[in-house]
Amino acid sequence: MPILTSTYKPKIYFKNGFVSTVYSGLVRKVSLEQERERLTLSDGDFIDLDWSFSKEKSNACIVLLHGLEGHAQRPYLTGAAQLFNTNNIDAVSVNFRGCSGEINSKFRSYHSGATEDLVDIIQHLILEKKYTNIYLKGISLGANIILKYLGERDIIPSEVKAAIAISAPCDLNGACLELHKLKNAAYANRFLSHLKASLRKKIEKFPNKMTMETFNGIKTLRDFDNSYTSKAHGFIDAADYYKQSSSLQFLHNIKTPTLIINALNDSFLSPACYPVKEAKHNKNLFLEMPVYGGHVGFVDKNNVYYNEKRALEFVQSLS
Structure with missing residues (x-):
């Protein structure tokens, strides 16, 4: 149209x-x-x-x-x-x-x-x-x-x-790249803080699913998708998740x-x-x-x- x-x-x-x-x-x-x-x-x-x-x-x-x-x-x-x-x-x-x-x-x-x-x-x-x-x-x-x-x-x-x-x-990959730019740092940090707080509760309930070393290594939204989103939902990594889900x-x-x-x-x-x-x-x-x-x-x-x-x-x- x-x-x-x-x-x-x-x-x-x-x-x-x-x-x-x-x-x-x-x-x-x-x-x-x-x-x-x-x-x-x-x-x-x-x-x-x-x-x-x-x-x-x-x-x-x-x-x-x-x-x-x-x-x-x-x-x-x-x-x-x-x-x-x-x-x-x-x-x-x-x-x-x-x-x-x-x-x-x-x-x-x-x-x-x-x-x-x-x-x-x-x-x-x-x-x-x-x-x-x-x-x-x-x-x-x-x-x-x-x-x-x-x-x-x-x-x-x-x-x-x-x-x-x-x-x-x-x-999704393009949007992720935008979120990681300096102009969106406040938003990205807020999202990441909320996501990690939720993930910490997940780890407490499922301690065998992720180590605290991996959790502490999550510094960005892409890290989160590499370490948790992709692994918990059947994707290879963040790039694969973005590609299949866009x-x-x-x-x-x-x-x-x-x-x-x-x-x-x-x-x-x-x-x-x-x-x-x-x-x-x-x-x-x-x-x-x-x-x-x-x-x-x-x-x-x-x-x-x-x-x-x-x-x-x-x-x-x-x-």
């Missing part, structure tokens, strides 16, 4: 990518009442789902996936859930394995290409919850998972009607209407994370590249973010 022209025009101080990113991650607040459901996964592990509902009974549901070291109470999920709830669409905000405040039962956890849990969640919504209209929305890491899920398989359940990917690191290679095969919104001033994204060629050659892929927005920082009026409004508009346009 043709590349979409963005109408996003933030206030002057939110045109700065760093300001919009930090404000959205650390300052924004959204109040939302949620109900937790624990889902047993195909491999026997568990995942926690946090539900919020529209006032009237609905046959539609949006699945919301968070980013690296996020959870279902992050404002970029609760904000979207609240908006969709007020438009008669239920919302299930997913906590990836180990992200709901309780360590999961296996040494593995989640990663940028782990689509198998999304398969289980969608089947649960169709078979147990009886939803006939399912929408998917992912943020950052969650966006890559959704894009990979839609493109890596030839058959998607007919109940899945549309998807939205926000600040999607379609090329959604860019699967975009040509997406048959579900899908909107990607990646800001041009997103300091996390490499040039390959803007899939212009893929969007131009796939009628189901809509790419919007606002000048501003940083990384998941599309601040707008009344605490409803631009990307959230665009997600709702996109879903409604397909009805």
